[in-house]
Amino acid sequence: MQYQEAKEKFISTWGSLGSLWGINKAMAQIQALLFVSTKPLATEEIMEALKISRGNTSMNVRQLIDWGIVTKELVPGERREYFSTEKDVQELARIIAKERSRREIKPVIKTLEEISSIEDDGSEKTQELIKQTKALHDLAETADSMLEKIVHQKQNWLTKSLLKMFT
Amino acid sequence: MQYQEAKEKFISTWGSLGSLWGINKAMAQIQALLFVSTKPLATEEIMEALKISRGNTSMNVRQLIDWGIVTKELVPGERREYFSTEKDVQELARIIAKERSRREIKPVIKTLEEISSIEDDGSEKTQELIKQTKALHDLAETADSMLEKIVHQKQNWLTKSLLKMFT
DNA sequence: TTAAACTTTCAATATTTTTTGAAAGTTTAA
DNA sequence: TTAAACTTTCAAAAAATATTGAAAGTTTAA
Known part of the structure; x- marks a missing residue:
């Protein structure tokens, strides 16, 4: 198994596990993506990686922030928002x-x-x-x-x- | 709050809680009904009490038995099956x-x-x-x-x- | 101000999950 | 055997849930 395959497997496993801890699939997948990412990601990058719409990304990221699992990262000089998840x-x-x-x-x-x-x-x-x-x-x-x-x-x-x- | 209302509230609360422990609503409701029943119930009685179809009742009771939460009770001289749940x-x-x-x-x-x-x-x-x-x-x-x-x-x-x- | 670059909202749509009900299957007693 | 009394199955329908995408909203820099 190579990196890309392993990463996708992780995201989909974690995603389908969402129900176990009471959140939906997209939310769980976004968290999984951030969890193994080496740097904070922007909306566009999340959309791209998970092949989900802008609206879906926005709403689910917001919910993750609500839960206190994800935080906004403000990159100086950049307008767009970056997101990262608790890594511990x-x-x-x-x-x-x-x-x-x-x-x-x-x-x-x-x-x-x-x-x-x-x-x-x-x-x-x-x-x-x-x-x-x-x-x-x-x-x-x-x-x-x-x-x-x-x-x-x-x-x-x-x-x-x-x-x-x-x- | 009177008995009937309290019982219905219990069944619906427990039912909507099903997702928390990983089973569907009907399954959780059947379990709840049996849990507060003073005697084992037959398929017909469950259908009646929860207003669900025969097929739905049959499948979900079967799953509860699979989980080991519900057991068949054989009443001597009766053909139909009665069900009861673990009460502890x-x-x-x-x-x-x-x-x-x-x-x-x-x-x-x-x-x-x-x-x-x-x-x-x-x-x-x-x-x-x-x-x-x-x-x-x-x-x-x-x-x-x-x-x-x-x-x-x-x-x-x-x-x-x-x-x-x-x- | 303006407009570009972004985020949010939400009605419509798609997907997934649950439920129905009628037909098929099974068991039992006579 | 037969048939009545029950249970199970499963394709179709309904209900619940998630997703889309375009329009509206917001923020920032010039």
């Missing part, structure tokens, strides 16, 4: 974990809380609903607080956590 | 973690391994590709082995792991 995988993982918690897990916890606190009319089905939503609520809270604590450790959190956990 | 949330989480690792993380690790082991021609861009895919590969491996170890702990793994990790 652990930092990347921290950002993603934090955003997913905020965007998805937290709202679910809130909803489960609401549901599990409906009035208990004593019927078996109501009690089952309360019991099961409470159990899920507790699981979600535990998982989220785990995520949160992980996210607050900066350096080498994953490795450190692993060591603590299994020694 | 921790066991549920274990099954999901295990399946996602098998279906998604493991194949990605393999691909990253392939890409990061291309021949180093000495050029800057090749070295960057190798370096970055290696970093992702290592992160994915660490995360997956963490998941794997968690998954092997049976009782109260989440709580136990948390305690170990943050004390």
